[in-house]
Amino acid sequence: xxxxxxxxxxxxxVRCVSWDQEEFSCPSTNTGGGTLATFATWMLLxxxxxYASETREWFMRATKLIRDPPDVEGQPSKVEQYEMLFxxxxxxxxxxxxxxxxxxxxxSDVYSSGGANLWRLLGRYAEPGDPMRAATLSWRLGRARQHxxxxxxxxxxxxxxxxxxxxxxxxxxxxxxxxxxxxxxxRVIRMHATRPGSYVYETLVVVEAVxxxxxxxxxxxxxxxxxxxxxxxxxxxxxxxxxxxxxLSRRLEGLPPDIVTPELKRWIxxxxxxxxxxxxxxxxxGPFSVFEPSETTFSPQIMVASNxxxxxxxxxxxxxxxxxxxxxxFNGLTAERTTPAGIRASFDRVRAERSP
Amino acid sequence: xKSPSILTLASSTAIALVVSxxxxxxxxxxxxxxxxxxxxxxxxxxxxxxxxDAENLGRVQSGKPxxxxxxxxxxxxxxxxxxxxxxxxxxxxxxxxxESVAPMAQAVLTMRxxxxxxPGEQVQTVTFRAARNEANVGRTELGxxxxxxxxxxxxxxRPESAIVPAVVGTVAHLDVHVRILTEKExxxxxxxxxxxxxxxxxxxxQDPALPLGVLRVRATGPxxxxxxxxxxxxxxxxxxxxxxxxxxxxRLETRARYRTEPGGIVFLRPxxxxxxxxxxxxxxxxxxTPAELRLIPPTPWLEARLVDGARVEISLTPTTAMPVHGVxxxxxxxxxxVELADVPxxxxxxxxx
Numbered sequence: 212x213x214x215x216x217x218x219x220x221x222x223x224x225v226r227c228v229s230w231d232q233e234e235f236s237c238p239s240t241n242t243g244g245g246t247l248a249t250f251a252t253w254m255l256l257x258x259x260x261x262y263a264s265e266t267r268e269w270f271m272r273a274t275k276l277i278r279d280p281p282d283v284e285g286q287p288s289k290v291e292q293y294e295m296l297f298x299x300x301x302x303x304x305x306x307x308x309x310x311x312x313x314x315x316x317x318x319s320d321v322y323s324s325g326g327a328n329l330w331r332l333l334g335r336y337a338e339p340g341d342p343m344r345a346a347t348l349s350w351r352l353g354r355a356r357q358h359x360x361x362x363x364x365x366x367x368x369x370x371x372x373x374x375x376x377x378x379x380x381x382x383x384x385x386x387x388x389x390x391x392x393x394x395x396x397x398r399v400i401r402m403h404a405t406r407p408g409s410y411v412y413e414t415l416v417v418v419e420a421v422x423x424x425x426x427x428x429x430x431x432x433x434x435x436x437x438x439x440x441x442x443x444x445x446x447x448x449x450x451x452x453x454x455x456x457x458x459l460s461r462r463l464e465g466l467p468p469d470i471v472t473p474e475l476k477r478w479i480x481x482x483x484x485x486x487x488x489x490x491x492x493x494x495x496x497g498p499f500s501v502f503e504p505s506e507t508t509f510s511p512q513i514m515v516a517s518n519x520x521x522x523x524x525x526x527x528x529x530x531x532x533x534x535x536x537x538x539x540x541f542n543g544l545t546a547e548r549t550t551p552a553g554i555r556a557s558f559d560r561v562r563a564e565r566s567p
Numbered sequence: 568x569k570s571p572s573i574l575t576l577a578s579s580t581a582i583a584l585v586v587s588x589x590x591x592x593x594x595x596x597x598x599x600x601x602x603x604x605x606x607x608x609x610x611x612x613x614x615x616x617x618x619x620d621a622e623n624l625g626r627v628q629s630g631k632p633x634x635x636x637x638x639x640x641x642x643x644x645x646x647x648x649x650x651x652x653x654x655x656x657x658x659x660x661x662x663x664x665x666e667s668v669a670p671m672a673q674a675v676l677t678m679r680x681x682x683x684x685x686p687g688e689q690v691q692t693v694t695f696r697a698a699r700n701e702a703n704v705g706r707t708e709l710g711x712x713x714x715x716x717x718x719x720x721x722x723x724x725r726p727e728s729a730i731v732p733a734v735v736g737t738v739a740h741l742d743v744h745v746r747i748l749t750e751k752e753x754x755x756x757x758x759x760x761x762x763x764x765x766x767x768x769x770x771x772x773q774d775p776a777l778p779l780g781v782l783r784v785r786a787t788g789p790x791x792x793x794x795x796x797x798x799x800x801x802x803x804x805x806x807x808x809x810x811x812x813x814x815x816x817x818r819l820e821t822r823a824r825y826r827t828e829p830g831g832i833v834f835l836r837p838x839x840x841x842x843x844x845x846x847x848x849x850x851x852x853x854x855x856t857p858a859e860l861r862l863i864p865p866t867p868w869l870e871a872r873l874v875d876g877a878r879v880e881i882s883l884t885p886t887t888a889m890p891v892h893g894v895x896x897x898x899x900x901x902x903x904x905v906e907l908a909d910v911p912x913x914x915x916x917x918x919x920x
Contacts, residue, residue: 216831216894216911223830223910266732267820301730301818302741318726344730346796346820363917370892370915391915395833426829522828544725544744545781561742 212358214372217395218334218387219349224394224426225333227264230519233257234327234512235466237479238459252465256512262525263330265346267301267319270530298530303561305554307534314534316554317543327434327514332415334387334397337378348397351377351385361388366481369398378402393420393427414482414511418475423521430519431470435482435511457483460511470515482511527562531555613642614697614710617673622713627682629718635678637712641668645699649674652709653694658683659714661693678714688717721748721812728816733790734851735824740787742772743801743815747780757803757812762786764799764819790821794909797821822850825857825899825908827879834883834914845879845910847899858902862912866895869912873899881912891916 236256255276262270275293294309299319307314330336334348352358355374363370371388378385386401400415419431460479463471534540534551542549542557549557618638627633641647649663660679668674680691692713723746733739745757760769767788774783786801797819802811827845834841847857860871860879868889872880881897892915899908 213892213894213913213915216913217833217915220829220831220833220911220913223826224828225830226826265822267730301732301820302726319729350796391833391835391917394829395831395913543723545778546723546746547778 212360212372214360214370214387214389215349215352215358217391218352218389218397219347219395221389221395221397222334222347222349225265226522227262227266227268227524228329228333228428228519228521229260229262229270229523229525230329230428230516231258231260232327232329232514232516233467234259234514236512237483237510238456238465250465251459253460253463253513254465257326261329262298262530263335264524268298268525268527269300270298270525270533272296272533296533298527298533300562303558305530305534305558307538307540311539312535312537313539313541314551314554315541315543316557327415327432327512329429329432329514329516329519331434332397332400332417332429332432332514334400334415337385337400337402337415348385348387348400352387354378355385361386363388367399371399390417390420390427396420396427396429416478416482418478419470419472421519423519426521428516428519428521429514430516431475432514432516433475433478433482433511434514466513467515470513475513479511527555527558531558614639614647614668614708615642616640623715625717626719627716629682629685629720631682633680633682633714633716635712635714637676637678638673639668639676640673641670643699644670646670648698649676649695650698651693651695655690655692656680659691659693661695661712663695676712678712680714680716682716682718685718685720688715690715722746723748724813724815726815728818730818730820733819733821735790735792735794735821736853736855737790737851738787739790739819740785741801741817743784743786743803743813744777745782745784745803745813747782756805757782757784759804759807759809760784760786760802762788762799762801762817764788764797764817765791767799769801769803786817790819794821794823823906823908824851824853824855825849827899827908827910831911832881832913834912836916837883837885837914840882840884842880842882844874845881847877847879847908855901855903855905855907857899857907859900859904861898861900863896863898869895871897871912879910883914889914 233255234257235253237253238251257273257275259271259273262268273295275295277291277293296307296309296314297320298305302319303316304319305314305316328336334351335346336344337348337351352372352374355377357375359373359375361371361373367388369388369390371386373384373386375384377383384403386399386403387397388399389395390398396417397415398417402413413434413436416433417429417431418433419429420427421430422428460483461476463476463479531551534554536551538551540549540551540554541547542554544557544561547553616637617640618636620635620637622635624633624635639649646667646669648667649665651661651663654661658681662677664675664677676693676695678691678693682689690713692711695710695712697708697710725744725746729741731739731741758771760771762769764786765788767786769784769786772783772785777783784801784803791797799817799819801815801817803813804811825847827847829845832843832845834843857873857876860873862869862871868884868886870882870884872882874880879897879899892913894911894913897910897912898906899910901907
């Protein structure tokens with residue numbers, strides 16, 4: 212199938228990427244969504260410097276902005292910055308909390324694989340919750356029981372394919388549309404899952420792309436996720452809270468002006484009104500929160516990438532340089548307290564033992 | 568079962584009523600003055616616990632579901648709406664048996680958790696909102712209920728799962744460290760090790776540098792002859808007859824001997840003869856070099872040529888027989904016929920609509 216071939220050609224061309232990104236969370240005026248903060252515009256959620264490679268090396272330094280409710284109504288939310296550092300490979304992860312100057316060597320994890328993330332917009336780590344983090348979308352689709360071709364449409368003018376039963380032991384359908392004009396870069400990825408009593412659904416969209424060393428990369432992307440119970444009477448009207456949030460989302464206030472385009476607005480409308488509302492009226496909320504259609508969603512999120520570098524591997528020397536020499540480290544392999552140099556020695560030993 | 572008074576709820580059942588947090592910030596309507604006078608400080612809805620299973624379930628079996636039920640009574644004069652707003656973990660399920668509880672009626676919160684195999688005491692919490700009216704607006708308060716446990720885990724294993732990159736024709740390894748949680752002065756008595764990946768073995772490694780109580784096991788084996796993904800397990804047990812005490816999921820991701828840059832070709836709207844170039848680079852040390860190209864299936868409008876053993880030129884010459892889009896595979900072979908790379912070659916013309 213040509214779409215799968217184009218996707219594979221693109222994926223094989225992208226061996227690794229490093230980039231900076233900002234993630235913005237949609238307006239949320241109902242306090243019930245798992246946090247007490249409320250905001251009426253798009254808000255910066257996290258700033259990150261990231262790296263990911265096909266051979267599973269990864270790096271993430273992030274500053275998360277946590278908003279608490281104001282002490283007095285009408286005042287701005289209180290904002291705390293929470294910094295974090297993670298890097299590693301497919302087996303191990305090194306962490307450090309700048310706040311405590313402590314860190315550890317432990318299992319690898321999925322820290323670099325959540326939310327609106329450039330690597331995920333390319334179809335890597337496409338399946339939420341998969342501990343092995345799917346290598347590539349073409350691999351996922353290759354496992355499908357059946358393939359259904361998608362013709363370009365006026366709304367989504369790219370050819371696509373749905374892989375029926377492509378993931379999660381065959382209960383997840385994976386849909387992708389690729390952009391032939393951009394070397395087969397994925398433009399839209401949808402994960403559909405049905406299982407008894409619940410419905411998981413995620414959409415990743417590349418709204419704007421830039422060419423880096425001849426390879427197209429997402430610059431602006433959207434991730435929308437829902438996780439809910441299936442409930443009867445799904446035609447219940449939108450709650451006033453949700454209507455208000457959707458209206459605020461559409462204004463695109465709070466986002467960097469250079470990304471506010473008609474195309475971005477079209478996709479926000481589509482993701483919130485067409486997909487959230489019409490496709491799964493039973494929903495709705497992000498993966499960590501609550502279970503009622505009236506609740507606030509913290510989806511979609513928008514990613515804006517910058518300083519993108521393609522196929523320039525980041526070395527572990529560079530990663531370890533982000534650890535201050537005096538950091539208090541715990542070696543999770545041996546349960547010993549040590550220094551970053553001690554962690555490096557242990558890490559190099561286990562890495563060397565399994566390098567091809 | 569116990570029926571504590573309102574004032575002892577927080578300490579005895581871990582119901583921390585975060586009173587008036589939301590109501591205060593929203594500046595919503597106060598309760599009727601007469602009722603307000605009757606409420607102890609910090610009590611808005613007078614939702615009190617009348618029955619609760621133990622919060623701390625002690626040592627439990629990992630993976631075996633745990634349940635804790637807490638029965639609340641609405642001791643106020645108005646209905647109280649209940650809604651769960653947050654959970655500390657995806658492993659936790661929590662629900663009230665009613666969305667609203669009438670004055671002097673009861674509602675049961677059921678928490679269910681599937682304990683993961685994690686060392687140390689685990690605390691999972693559910694946060695709920697209690698509101699004084701059905702619309703769930705107005706004066707509200709938050710409650711937090713907890714469930715505590717400690718799994719019966721004997722060992723800490725690092726990593727618990729691993730993705731191992733490999734290249735066709737090479738040998739790959741993964742080291743697993745196992746720490747005993749109980750008798751720390753001895754190494755884990757796990758003398759039997761195996762790996763289910765084809766051709767792989769696993770065995771303890773003698774490493775005098777390791778502290779007491781830590782065992783290192785190495786799994787090693789060949790990458791398969793075809794690129795792809797293969798899943799397996801590393802298993803450790805007291806002996807060959809015993810049930811494995813430790814299982815580590817391992818995924819072997821094997822790449823071809825050579826890669827191409829770019830990774831494939833997409834001819835876009837090919838209206839005239841076009842040539843593109845791929846550069847061949849080895850993914851690992853190898854004595855095999857590219858010698859032959861094969862297009863699968865052979866395609867009249869496509870031609871591939873090896874240049875200097877390191878580059879491939881692919882030419883597309885449109886013909887009337889050529890479909891508007893398609894994909895072929897380009898196989899790069901060594902002189903002995905070993906496959907070194909397999910590259911997608913596509914062409915695409917937007918179909919007429």
